[in-house]
Amino acid sequence: MISTRGRYALRVMIDIAANQGDGHVPMKDVAERQGLSLKYLEQILPPLTRHGLLVGIQGKGGGYRLTRDPKDYRIGEVLRLTEKDLEPVGCLKEGAPACERRNICKTVDFWQGLNTVVNDYLDNHTLQDLM
Amino acid sequence: MISTRGRYALRVMIDIAANQGDGHVPMKDVAERQGLSLKYLEQILPPLTRHGLLVGIQGKGGGYRLTRDPKDYRIGEVLRLTEKDLEPVGCLKEGAPACERRNICKTVDFWQGLNTVVNDYLDNHTLQDLM
DNA sequence: CATTTACCTACTGTGTCAATAGGTATTTTG
DNA sequence: CAAAATACCTATTGACACAGTAGGTAAATG
Numbered sequence: 173m174i175s176t177r178g179r180y181a182l183r184v185m186i187d188i189a190a191n192q193g194d195g196h197v198p199m200k201d202v203a204e205r206q207g208l209s210l211k212y213l214e215q216i217l218p219p220l221t222r223h224g225l226l227v228g229i230q231g232k233g234g235g236y237r238l239t240r241d242p243k244d245y246r247i248g249e250v251l252r253l254t255e256k257d258l259e260p261v262g263c264l265k266e267g268a269p270a271c272e273r274r275n276i277c278k279t280v281d282f283w284q285g286l287n288t289v290v291n292d293y294l295d296n297h298t299l300q301d302l303m
Numbered sequence: 304m305i306s307t308r309g310r311y312a313l314r315v316m317i318d319i320a321a322n323q324g325d326g327h328v329p330m331k332d333v334a335e336r337q338g339l340s341l342k343y344l345e346q347i348l349p350p351l352t353r354h355g356l357l358v359g360i361q362g363k364g365g366g367y368r369l370t371r372d373p374k375d376y377r378i379g380e381v382l383r384l385t386e387k388d389l390e391p392v393g394c395l396k397e398g399a400p401a402c403e404r405r406n407i408c409k410t411v412d413f414w415q416g417l418n419t420v421v422n423d424y425l426d427n428h429t430l431q432d433l434m
Numbered sequence: 435c436a437t438t439t440a441c442c443t444a445c446t447g448t449g450t451c452a453a454t455a456g457g458t459a460t461t462t463t464g
Numbered sequence: 465c466a467a468a469a470t471a472c473c474t475a476t477t478g479a480c481a482c483a484g485t486a487g488g489t490a491a492a493t494g
């Protein structure tokens with residue numbers, strides 16, 4: 173299940189791409205255009221700026237800007253940064269506590285396969301594909 | 304995200320397949336072998352019996368039995384009956400309230416594609432593959 | 435200096451998850 | 465026929481994530 177965090181993040185990036193021109197786009201404008209809560213968006217974006225997918229300029233005349241061409245953002249990148257967990261089962265998570273049934277578990281390979289299928293799909297589509 | 308409901312359901316069916324012989328398997332035995340709560344399993348199974356994937360016989364000497372060969376159960380079948388929602392986003396759900404952004408939504412096709420990829424994977428593996 | 439913007443942290447209501455608990459109905463066996 | 469074993473049903477609970485609300489601070493510009 174993809175939550176609003178990831179879905180809103182994509183909508184925000186699409187909106188910025190469409191409106192940035194050669195300047196910056198205030199998140200307030202994005203929130204209004206998209207009909208979303210500014211305060212909520214503000215707490216979704218930090219991971220994206222921290223990892224360099226967006227740059228945010230403070231102060232009057234500031235706002236956000238993409239750092240790449242839309243075709244160079246893989247959807248999976250955005251979702252992995254904004255979604256809490258994208259893995260189909262908890263035990264596949266990075267740093268998950270070791271499952272004591274691991275040796276005898278007949279299904280872990282199956283879940284790993286599902287995880288791969290999902291991530292391949294997400295990584296084979298770009299932001300450009302959504303515009 | 305696949306919850307314990309779906310995962311336990313699969314483990315239960317694998318256990319039944321391995322232990323039914325030509326009789327029935329009491330859920331109490333399954334719970335003990337798998338280290339799961341009997342009471343919890345009891346409320347996961349009803350959809351499976353209701354849709355004929357399992358039969359449950361009451362009374363002494365009763366228990367559960369598969370109705371088909373393990374290779375004839377698609378994983379997707381089991382999960383769609385036991386998981387609350389398998390769809391990546393709510394708006395794809397059967398009977399979901401119509402989204403008012405539907406006309407202008409640029410992402411719904413993308414999510415539909417993800418849903419298809421996931422279900423194809425789940426439906427192209429059978430219970431036999433997990434044994 | 436005032437305004438605009440990003441950025442940070444705490445709090446809240448709702449709902450699902452993962453069980454636990456206590457029962458009823460049905461069938462077989464002694 | 466009684467007792468035991470089984471499936472089946474419904475309510476409750478604690479923890480936690482989701483989706484937002486709220487109230488601020490820091491930085492840059494006009």
